[in-house]
Amino acid sequence: MAEALLEVIGLNKSFGALLATNDLSLTVRQGEVHALIGPNGAGKTTLVNQLSGDLAADSGRIIFRGQDVTRLPAHRRARLGIARSFQITHIFENLTVAENLGLALLAGHGGNFHFFRHWRRAPRLEEQLTEALTRFDLLQHRDQPAASLSHGEKRQLEVGMALVVDPQLLILDEPMAGLGSGGTVELTRIIRRLKGQLTILLVEHDMDVVFSLADRITVLVYGHDIATGTPAEIRGNALVRQAYLGEEG
Amino acid sequence: MTRKQLFLLLAAIFLTLLPAAAHLSGNPYLLSLASRILIYGLAAASLDLLLGYGAMISLGHAAYVGIGAYAVGILHLHLGAGDLPPALALLADSTASGLAILPLAVLAASLAALVIGALCLRTTGMHFIMITLAFAQMLYYFFISLEAYGGDDGLSLMSRSGLPLVNLDNDTHFYYFCLFCLVLFLYLASRLVHSRFGLILRGAGDNERRARGLGVNTGRYRLALFTIAGGSAGLAGALLANHSEFVSPGLLNWTLSGELMVMVLLGGIGTLFGPVVGAAVYLLLEEGLNMYTEHWMAYMGPLLVLAVLFARNGLFPLLISERRRHG
Numbered sequence: 084m085a086e087a088l089l090e091v092i093g094l095n096k097s098f099g100a101l102l103a104t105n106d107l108s109l110t111v112r113q114g115e116v117h118a119l120i121g122p123n124g125a126g127k128t129t130l131v132n133q134l135s136g137d138l139a140a141d142s143g144r145i146i147f148r149g150q151d152v153t154r155l156p157a158h159r160r161a162r163l164g165i166a167r168s169f170q171i172t173h174i175f176e177n178l179t180v181a182e183n184l185g186l187a188l189l190a191g192h193g194g195n196f197h198f199f200r201h202w203r204r205a206p207r208l209e210e211q212l213t214e215a216l217t218r219f220d221l222l223q224h225r226d227q228p229a230a231s232l233s234h235g236e237k238r239q240l241e242v243g244m245a246l247v248v249d250p251q252l253l254i255l256d257e258p259m260a261g262l263g264s265g266g267t268v269e270l271t272r273i274i275r276r277l278k279g280q281l282t283i284l285l286v287e288h289d290m291d292v293v294f295s296l297a298d299r300i301t302v303l304v305y306g307h308d309i310a311t312g313t314p315a316e317i318r319g320n321a322l323v324r325q326a327y328l329g330e331e332g
Numbered sequence: 333m334t335r336k337q338l339f340l341l342l343a344a345i346f347l348t349l350l351p352a353a354a355h356l357s358g359n360p361y362l363l364s365l366a367s368r369i370l371i372y373g374l375a376a377a378s379l380d381l382l383l384g385y386g387a388m389i390s391l392g393h394a395a396y397v398g399i400g401a402y403a404v405g406i407l408h409l410h411l412g413a414g415d416l417p418p419a420l421a422l423l424a425d426s427t428a429s430g431l432a433i434l435p436l437a438v439l440a441a442s443l444a445a446l447v448i449g450a451l452c453l454r455t456t457g458m459h460f461i462m463i464t465l466a467f468a469q470m471l472y473y474f475f476i477s478l479e480a481y482g483g484d485d486g487l488s489l490m491s492r493s494g495l496p497l498v499n500l501d502n503d504t505h506f507y508y509f510c511l512f513c514l515v516l517f518l519y520l521a522s523r524l525v526h527s528r529f530g531l532i533l534r535g536a537g538d539n540e541r542r543a544r545g546l547g548v549n550t551g552r553y554r555l556a557l558f559t560i561a562g563g564s565a566g567l568a569g570a571l572l573a574n575h576s577e578f579v580s581p582g583l584l585n586w587t588l589s590g591e592l593m594v595m596v597l598l599g600g601i602g603t604l605f606g607p608v609v610g611a612a613v614y615l616l617l618e619e620g621l622n623m624y625t626e627h628w629m630a631y632m633g634p635l636l637v638l639a640v641l642f643a644r645n646g647l648f649p650l651l652i653s654e655r656r657r658h659g
């Protein structure tokens with residue numbers, strides 16, 4: 084069995100009286116595509132926010148590569164190799180496409196207190212940037228403001244920004260949302276190509292996508308992990324069928 | 333040549349020839365007004381770094397202008413009284429005092445911005461606006477209560493700071509020195525916004541969470557920018573003190589912060605050059621209306637409203653017919 088890249092142990096987060104994360108435990112293994120499914124409001128995004136450091140957990144622990152990151156701020160976790168995309172597209176709308184990817188590349192390197200020289204002239208950046216623009220099929224849009232991209236292209240850009248830093252763990256929060264079937268197919272292909280190169284935690288609504296991509300699946304209901312297993316195991320799990328897939332046991 | 337380059341070239345020629353024109357036409361007082369415009373332009377452009385590039389809405393920018401001005405006033409007072417501490421003995425040479433006084437003014441304003449910024453940047457949004465204002469007002473009342481340095485009445489300078497090669501007491505020299513400071517600032521600031529630092533900062537201003545998610549410690553970049561903008565405002569303050577040979581707590585009041593903000597919005601936020609245009613339009617309007625009525629503010633208000641309505645992105649983008657931000 085591959086070793087654990089990310090371990091979540093007994094995590095809790097409440098919003099007032101609502102337990103959005105309820106004694107949640109989860110292990111993501113090195114190299115796998117791990118899907119996180121659950122009905123709307125199950126607490127998937129809340130979990131992702133706690134993993135990325137955008138939200139502080141109330142209690143419990145998050146271990147990444149053997150290190151307790153529960154209390155680390157978001158930018159430190161990013162430096163350790165956790166990259167994420169957001170359910171609602173988060174890109175730098177007022178920056179150009181090249182600036183978006185350039186910023187992602189530079190942010191990963193750190194040490195950006197250079198005030199005079201043009202950012203494009205940072206060491207080795209130009210070739211990395213061109214490579215990234217090509218890889219995510221955005222070369223012809225490079226000097227366009229990101230705001231002017233289509234929804235699908237924005238998604239590509241966002242996933243691109245998360246990937247150029249060579250993360251250990253890529254967390255995708257409903258990347259297919261609002262994409263339409265063409266975009267879904269395209270993004271599914273991108274993710275499949277990534278399989279094996281890095282570990283992915285995929286939050287997704289589209290069951291076809293999940294069952295075709297995931298090595299293992301965790302099912303979340305009311306903030307608690309009710310089951311984890313291979314797609315076949317999850318399909319056959321009575322508890323899951325009852326609670327989530329909406330079938331009579 | 334783009335329209336922007338053409339505009340800047342024409343502006344440079346105009347500003348270079350202005351002293352000669354003022355003297356030839358027998359209106360040397362215009363030079364004093366022009367210097368004031370350059371200085372306010374510098375202060376407004378430094379605020380634009382925060383507003384237009386860092387998405388930090390500071391309503392206390394006057395504080396740093398005021399600190400720069402007071403640093404000059406206080407140092408000049410001790411220079412005149414001859415009771416400077418030995419470490420500042422260099423100042424005693426009145427032909428070169430400015431070489432120490434001006435950098436000290438910038439340093440004082442930068443340090444104040446560093447400390448205040450570190451506290452203010454713990455908050456965001458509306459709270460940030462309020463707390464920057466609160467700190468500025470605190471300093472305003474602090475200087476009012478500072479009886480040793482004139483309190484409410486302020487301080488008069490015996491003369492302007494001394495510099496080698498230029499004689500700031502000469503209005504033409506002073507004008508060119510202000511122009512030099514402004515051009516230098518605009519050049520460095522334009523480089524800054526497209527540098528690595530500037531890119532990260534614009535990103536953090538655009539989408540903070542995204543920037544943090546990419547590994548950017550946004551707070552450090554913001555604080556550095558806040559300090560740079562504060563120091564630049566301090567330079568403007570130091571020039572202003574020399575210009576009027578007088579400093580008073582009014583320089584730190586929120587009304588100046590508000591005026592600077594209006595200049596930025598009027599000229600074009602996120603354009604650096606626009607705020608200088610805004611400062612020119614604002615001060616010329618003020619001067620012009622002032623000649624006809626003491627209630628000039630009553631006319632200024634509606635004019636500003638019209639300007640904002642018809643030039644939504646400010647005058648500068650209109651002048652160079654460009655719509656995109658961060659040009």
Ligand SMILES: Nc1ncnc2c1ncn2[C@@H]1O[C@H](COP(=O)(O)OP(=O)(O)O)[C@@H](O)[C@H]1O
Pocket residue numbers: 098101103121122123124125126127128129130
């Ligand atoms: N910031 C918040 N404040 C209060 N309640 C929240 C907040 N964020 C999420 N919630 C609530 O927590 C629950 C889980 O939300 P979320 O994590 O977005 O679910 P999912 O992503 O699985 O659809 C929902 O009931 C939601 O209304």
Ligand SMILES: [Mg+2]
Pocket residue numbers: 127128129170
């Ligand atoms: Mg969600």
